[in-house]
Amino acid sequence: MASQNVDPAAATSAGPRKGLESGAQAARGSVGKRLQQELMTLMMSGDKGISAFPESDNLFKWIGTIDGAAGTVYETLRYKLSLEFPSGYPYNAPTVKFVTPCFHPNVDNHGNICLDILKDKWSALYEVRTILLSVQSLLGEPNNESPLNVHAAELWQNQTAYKKHLHEQYKKQTQGKDI
Amino acid sequence: MTTATEGGPGGQRAHPLQALDDLLHCGICFDYFNIAMIIPQCSHNYCSLCIRKFLSYKTQCPTCFVTVTEPDLRNNRLLDDLVQAFLTTRKHLSQYTDSLSPSSLNPLKGKSDNNRSPGCAGKMMKKEGTMMEKFLVKNAETSKRTLDTSVEESFNSSITPVQITESISAKKIKKELEDSVAECSSSQEPSTSVPKVSVKVECPVCAVGIPEQYINKHLDSCLTRDEKKESLRSSGQKRRPIAKVVYNLLSERDLRKRLKEAGLSTHGTKQQMIRRHQEFVHMYNAQCDSLNPKSAAEIIKEIEKSEKVRSSLEAKRGSAMTFKKEQSEKEIDEIHQQYRTKHKSEFKQLVEQVKGRWKAGKVKKEPMAADNIPDELNKEETETDEKPETVNDSLPDIMEESFQRMGNMSVVRSSSPCFPLSSDSTVSSSSDILRDIEEAAASQESKAGPNHSEPKTRKRKTSLWEETETKHQHTPRAKRQRK
Numbered sequence: 001m002a003s004q005n006v007d008p009a010a011a012t013s014a015g016p017r018k019g020l021e022s023g024a025q026a027a028r029g030s031v032g033k034r035l036q037q038e039l040m041t042l043m044m045s046g047d048k049g050i051s052a053f054p055e056s057d058n059l060f061k062w063i064g065t066i067d068g069a070a071g072t073v074y075e076t077l078r079y080k081l082s083l084e085f086p087s088g089y090p091y092n093a094p095t096v097k098f099v100t101p102c103f104h105p106n107v108d109n110h111g112n113i114c115l116d117i118l119k120d121k122w123s124a125l126y127e128v129r130t131i132l133l134s135v136q137s138l139l140g141e142p143n144n145e146s147p148l149n150v151h152a153a154e155l156w157q158n159q160t161a162y163k164k165h166l167h168e169q170y171k172k173q174t175q176g177k178d179i
Numbered sequence: 180m181t182t183a184t185e186g187g188p189g190g191q192r193a194h195p196l197q198a199l200d201d202l203l204h205c206g207i208c209f210d211y212f213n214i215a216m217i218i219p220q221c222s223h224n225y226c227s228l229c230i231r232k233f234l235s236y237k238t239q240c241p242t243c244f245v246t247v248t249e250p251d252l253r254n255n256r257l258l259d260d261l262v263q264a265f266l267t268t269r270k271h272l273s274q275y276t277d278s279l280s281p282s283s284l285n286p287l288k289g290k291s292d293n294n295r296s297p298g299c300a301g302k303m304m305k306k307e308g309t310m311m312e313k314f315l316v317k318n319a320e321t322s323k324r325t326l327d328t329s330v331e332e333s334f335n336s337s338i339t340p341v342q343i344t345e346s347i348s349a350k351k352i353k354k355e356l357e358d359s360v361a362e363c364s365s366s367q368e369p370s371t372s373v374p375k376v377s378v379k380v381e382c383p384v385c386a387v388g389i390p391e392q393y394i395n396k397h398l399d400s401c402l403t404r405d406e407k408k409e410s411l412r413s414s415g416q417k418r419r420p421i422a423k424v425v426y427n428l429l430s431e432r433d434l435r436k437r438l439k440e441a442g443l444s445t446h447g448t449k450q451q452m453i454r455r456h457q458e459f460v461h462m463y464n465a466q467c468d469s470l471n472p473k474s475a476a477e478i479i480k481e482i483e484k485s486e487k488v489r490s491s492l493e494a495k496r497g498s499a500m501t502f503k504k505e506q507s508e509k510e511i512d513e514i515h516q517q518y519r520t521k522h523k524s525e526f527k528q529l530v531e532q533v534k535g536r537w538k539a540g541k542v543k544k545e546p547m548a549a550d551n552i553p554d555e556l557n558k559e560e561t562e563t564d565e566k567p568e569t570v571n572d573s574l575p576d577i578m579e580e581s582f583q584r585m586g587n588m589s590v591v592r593s594s595s596p597c598f599p600l601s602s603d604s605t606v607s608s609s610s611d612i613l614r615d616i617e618e619a620a621a622s623q624e625s626k627a628g629p630n631h632s633e634p635k636t637r638k639r640k641t642s643l644w645e646e647t648e649t650k651h652q653h654t655p656r657a658k659r660q661r662k
Contacts (some may be wrong), residue, residue, distance in 0.1 A: 030208050037209035087489065090207060091236050124207045124233050174516040 031089050035059045038127045044146035048131040052083065060085045063099070064132050073163040077170055081135065081158035083128060096131060101173040103166050105142040105153035113138070114148050196269070203262050205229055207241060211266070214468045215258035221245045224255050228465035235461070249423075256466055263378075382475050394471075418472055420464040426453045442479055458482050 036059070042052060051065035062083040080099040086092045096118055098111035106114040117126060117134055130170025147153035155162045205212050207229035214227040223242045225233070231249060233241055240247050299548070379388035382397055389397045424437065434452050435445045441459055445452065459482055466472035 030210075036208045091233055123237075123244070124229070125241045127209075 031033060031085070031087060032059055035085060038129070041127075042129050045129060047129065047133070050129070050136060052128050052132060055082075059089075060089075062128065064128065066132050066136045066139075069136055069140045073159060073166055074139045077166075079139075081132070083131070090124040090126070093118050093126075094131070095130075096135065101169070102139075103149070103152055103169045104139060105144050105149055105156055106138060106149040107152075108148040112148065114143070114146065196272075199265065200269075203258070203265055207233060211262045212258045214465060215255040215262075216252040216468060217255040217258075218245070218247050219251060219253055224258055226465075227252070227468040228461060231461050231465055235457070249420075249464070252468075256470070380471065383477075385473070418463075418467045420467045421460045423460070424456065426457070442475060443482070453487065455482060458485075497542060 035054075039052075041053070049067040049069065050064065052062045055061045055063050062085075064081045064083055066079050066081065068077040068079075079099075079102055082095075082097050082099050084095040086094065096113055096115075098107055098113065101109075102111065108114075113135065115134060115138055117123075118131070142156060144152070144153045144156055152162075155165060203211055205215075205224070205226045210226075212224065212226055215224050216227045216230055216412055218240050220229075221240050221243045223240050225241070230241075230252060234247065234249050238246060238248055242643050283570070366469045378391045380391050380394045381387070381441050382389050382394065382401055421441075426434070431449050431452075434449065434456065437454055438445045438452055441456065443459055444454055447455070457507075459478060462482065463475065466478065
């Protein structure tokens with residue numbers, strides 16, 4: 001997935017740009033360093049069902065994947081997410097969105113996620129790993145009190161119907177896409 | 180066999196050390212504690228700068244959410260010392276394991292040394308023990324005797340296998356051991372109260388690296404020698420934290436005044452100035468917690484450096500063309516013109532790529548529906564990904580991005596997403612680009628062969644145009660779907 005609205009001038013001449021960016025990250029220190037650490041712990045931890053990696057040589061945008069937890073209606077489904085880190089990270093929460101369309105009470109049509117730890121409950125101690133785990137558990141345990149997707153929230157009561165609809169949607173929306 | 184015995188203790192040792200290592204990391208920056216501060220209410224620890232920054236966002240502990248304000252924070256110097264001690268220990272340990280593994284591995288392979296390898300491993304364990312002992316003793320600074328015997332012990336215990344193997348690396352160990360003995364005896368001097376021995380500290384006055392134990396002496400002489408006395412006194416030992424500023428209540432003039440007082444530059448927008456001042460206050464107050472705080476000048480230097488990096492990064496990210504309401508159409512066209520000439524080659528590449536795609540998938544693309552776009556893009560990506568990397572790594576990205584940009588240029592100026600062909604000014608930007616490149620391409624083609632007549636180029640142009648147009652119309656949609 002290419003990032004949008006990027007100046008082609010900034011994207012050209014891969015060589016010098018790469019050099020500049022890695023140099024900048026080194027100088028930029030804390031944020032880049034922390035993200036590097038996170039990447040390392042994430043890869044070392046070997047958590048099942050979640051993974052994430054920087055999208056390109058830009059350390060501030062990652063693509064993550066989560067598998068639906070076993071025992072939930074989301075089992076066997078895999079979702080891609082985008083994580084964008086602000087320059088104020090980790091004091092500011094990253095922007096996390098579903099790239100793969102997700103039928104869920106707390107996810108809207110644009111992939112925005114309603115999750116308290118990504119908004120007002122954010123703490124600097126949270127990291128990519130905890131975010132992905134939280135989103136993974138959110139899939140199985142939606143908060144139907146404040147739904148973004150009312151249809152999904154209503155359907156949640158009937159788990160068999162929900163599962164059927166969910167899988168139909170998933171199949172339709174992810175057809176031919178590499179996930 | 181040997182590898183197993185080698186790996187055994189190594190693996191075991193890695194684990195508890197890993198846990199120790201983790202405990203000495205700050206949860207916010209994920210780095211070792213730097214001027215550790217404890218929150219007395221909950222006893223959680225963070226770097227001074229990290230927690231101060233965090234508290235400017237939320238006045239609570241990031242771990243347990245208990246309410247905290249900056250004045251509540253207290254130093255936890257033990258953690259700082261622990262970090263230092265741990266880093267020194269780790270360095271030593273890794274040196275030993277590095278120098279030991281070849282000496283115990285290489286000679287063992289040739290001979291039958293099953294009984295020696297446990298000896299080596301044992302020696303390593305012993306080494307670790309003595310290392311621990313060493314810095315414990317150093318910290319306590321009590322009995323010289325224990326230290327001497329422990330060093331002797333370690334020396335003897337490791338010298339036996341060294342003599343047997345007689346390899347070069349073994350000699351290295353010997354030398355290292357001698358060094359460590361020297362270090363230990365030097366640490367016996369009563370003046371040292373620090374666990375680290377060979378640490379050099381930069382003198383805040385003359386900026387020369389001085390061994391830590393001599394820094395006070397040096398400072399005294401440095402200060403009496405120089406007139407810099409005053410400047411250091413003001414920012415020196417008894418530094419008081421700067422009071423917080425409510426930036427929203429501050430006029431731009433007052434803000435400038437404050438920046439000047441702190442010795443910071445006053446350029447940039449108000450937002451930038453606020454950020455600069457805030458960063459300075461954070462860093463300055465964090466340094467106030469340190470035993471030997473950095474001078475204000477050093478902090479300013481650091482801030483300027485990070486600002487430079489940030490601005491260069493942001494410039495890269497920022498939009499290439501910004502238009503204001505007041506600008507006349509002519510001016511805007513001029514900007515477009517500049518942009519086009521500047522990025523001519525990239526646009527050319529894009530058009531080339533589109534041409535290729537268009538030729539390849541002419542039939543397929545005719546009934547292309549909006550829903551297929553994301554698939555198309557995905558496929559495009561995978562296709563280009565398979566290309567050998569020698570060409571240009573980020574080429575597909577450039578293509579995609581520039582295309583989005585081309586689409587956005589028109590969207591910026593007309594709110595309608597469906598790209599009205601009637602509006603001249605709206606179309607001008609991208610159509611001009613295409614025309615420019617088309618002209619260049621046409622002249623090339625006419626050179627290449629006579630069978631490319633004018634109508635043909637025209638036709639191609641229109642179809643190319645359609646291609647871009649479909650992109651245009653669908654870009655917002657595709658974007659939405661891919662979000």
